[in-house]
Amino acid sequence: MVQRLRTRDTKQRRVVLETIRGTLSHPTADWIFEHVRPTLPKISLGTVYRNLSVLKDEGVVREIYGSDRRAHYDAVTTQHAHFICSECGSITDVHSLPECDWRAAKELVGCEVTEQRIEFVGVCPGCQHRSKNLS
């Protein structure tokens, strides 16, 4: 029985992970829940959250907080920054930032840095376009 439960858990986790990997939109748990339901009709939102927390502990999924103050999930775990639109809340990956030596900053605060997060906030091209058309 335990074995069967574990197999089901593994399948759910795989589907949740594949769903996040299938989009670059940095979805919320609600979005993921809606998109795994066709494959996992019996899954609950609570189970989605539980799987997300396991995936996060395993380091295969990252959590980012958007301008909506909600948790968004990212399966791209290579070092990259995010651009968060303050108008529509969209989160875009920013790759290939110029190399920067952060050692000085780490030494200044005197803490052991385990993770580095870079976020830019502003207005995305879509929202810039929309406000231009309105004025």
Ligand SMILES: [Zn+2]
């Ligand atoms: Zn926007």
Ligand SMILES: [Zn+2]
């Ligand atoms: Zn990302």
